Amino acid sequence: MSAAVAVPVPGRLGDRRTRTLAYVGLAVLVVLGVLVAGTLAGDAAQTTDLADRNLGPSAEHWFGTDRLGRDMLARTLAGLRLSLVVGVAAAAVSAVVALLLASAAAVFGGVVDRAVGWLVDLFLALPHLVLLVLLAFALGGGTGAVVAAVALTHWPTLTRVLRGRAREVMSSDYVAVSRQLGRGRWWIARHHLAGHLTGHFVVGTVLLFPHAILHEAALSFLGLGVDPGQPSIGILLAESMRYLTAGAWWLAVLPGLCLLVVVKLVDAIGENTRALLDPRSHHL
């Protein structure tokens, strides 16, 4: 690997930018593949075959079968799809909340800025998972409640990053010059702020996905998440607990590993996008 880095070959996979782009492209393809496979596996994930119960991994059932003879590969793929959909929805809502709060803080300043800062501190001070569980419980469980609970607990960090960047822009000389040219706060928000926040917003949103996916799994594992009839990774893991002592390791290990891989892939997409959009911060 180090030899490949030492001799850059421009235009091919030699230079860093091309490699990063290739990596992001590959990761996006794999995640999309999981989404498509999960959708196609929807029926197979629910098909029971009582003759093939509790089978270990084999050529026929790569991930084995569960106590009702359902194919675990199909269930894992369907579960990942559900996790991804919930993760994307929750991350998107969170990111929009963060963007709105940070922009309001920057545009209005003063009391609004202090209120947003205080709100961020408040939410960051509360234990993350406890708040998540409380919210999911209060909202009555189910997919919608999970999306809402994850979205409502994940905006503070991104808000803090965006607010910091927005403050930096608003206190710059070029914004002072625009004010001197008679431009109002909305004009400045649209023409200066929007451009400077886009990169951070995109990267922040992508990096929220892995969190959202993991917390969806955690909530479903605890029984507060998606409908137990649906195969989400959290539910697969929760169901597997009873059979682990009987030696059915594949029920927990393989779906768990797949979740880990997908989370790592999405994380890699975010980190590499950051390296592309903001190379300086990446080297800090």
Added chain:
Amino acid sequence: MLRADDVWFRYGSAQPWTLAGVDLQVADGEVVGLCGPSGGGKSTLARVLAGHLRPDRGRVTVDGSEPRARRGPHPVQLVLQHPERAVDPRWTIRRALAATGAGDDAIAALDEELVRPTWLDRYPHEISGGELQRVNLARALLTRPRFVVADEITASLDAVTQARIWALLLERCRAAGIGVLAVSHDRLLLEEVAGRIVDRTPVPDRGPA
């Protein structure tokens, strides 16, 4: 007439006064030099005059009334010391000039001596510091200001570029009857460009008052 009457300013109520009872007048078409050592509050005064900062006490007036920045460009345009900080790095030069409200025709009609047409579609980091400072000057002049406050605008430039920029600024302002406040720590430069020099001595550090 640009006037500052008994202007007081400090950065926060727990800070010492940066400006304490400053009086200053610049007549239309007059070139006044403002001289003083570093840290003497020259830049602060420049920002107060251009409306970037609001004085805690006293008034800044143009022809007897306080300018309202909200309604169109401020009649006092400040050109800053660091040209690269005064332009959004994500904007092309054309966009920075268009922010004044000037149309394509007005931008295309700019004197080549001030802004070359080849610069228009470049980004600020793609032209030199001296060139960017000329762009900033052009931007200030496009708003048809009554006064230009030039805050150490050539401090980071070589002598030849310095002379060119000052010649350009003085020529344009004389032609349009624009008053200029030239701010610098360099007395020799001010003696060269200004008709009258005002000295700013720093406020003695008395702590919060």
